[in-house]
Amino acid sequence: MIIFDKTEQGRAEIATRGQTVGPRLRTLLLLVDGKTADDELLRKVAGLGLGQEHLDELLQAGLIQISSSPATHAAAPIATASITTTTPPLRLLRQQAHQKQQQWVQRFLQNRFCRQGKPSSKRFIIFTTIQSKA
Template sequence: MNTSIYDKTAKGRDEIATRKYQLAPRLRSLLVLIDGRRTEEELLRNVAGLGLTIAALDELLEGGLIVLSTSYATMAVAPVAEPAPLAPAPVAVSQASQFQALYEFYNKTIKSTIGLRGFTLQLKVEKASSVEELRELRMPYLDAVQRAKGNFAAASLAEQLDRLLDERPAQA
């Protein structure tokens, strides 16, 4: 059983606050329920009376109002996955694509590994506007992961993050 957890994007939070994108009322009801903690099944169960299905979640995803935050094979066990071997990165990786990859990495992993204690760090990620600003968050992020999940999880995530940052950690 695949259990997915969704969270609002900045665009989704903007829609909730201002109704800027004029989302249909039924979809808006679903968007309000999405909080980064409820599973896909729980969300759909809560809006079943409105006639909403998985297609409604897909519509919010396509509209950029929500993002897949976490996806587990089971909710009982959520281990930190070993990083898959990556092909060598192209030499000319654009700053924009690197920024997007780092931004998504931080957003996906802060909530699932650090939890509520990562809120301040999450705000710093949201405010970051360059790869360098995201690079500066590396050590605070890894320190927080180590405190929350231990050395193994921190090492695994550090390896993934270093690949995104195109850094090689120093060997001790």
């Protein structure tokens, strides 16, 4: 995890709206704040088609630099750890979605194959067969 900050040249580029970088790179440059980790920055601009090579391009152009503040490096892992502990695990979300889907199918089959609580003979056989397999 690397945290980048704007250089004086990068701040001047933003302030004067210079034409050194294109609009997509300007967006990435605007997001560099000296607090956000590189992986978080790249996730924010992934929809624009920007990746690590674009951060490297800004670094080589002298518009950003690796942050030297130890406080920002220490604070970033704590912030991300609190976010990950509050979100439910992916496995739990999948189980909940599967349970909802099973309940929906069961209600659908009951409504489709049982009329007014009384199943017809063929429909009842199909319904009970499917229900017993679930």
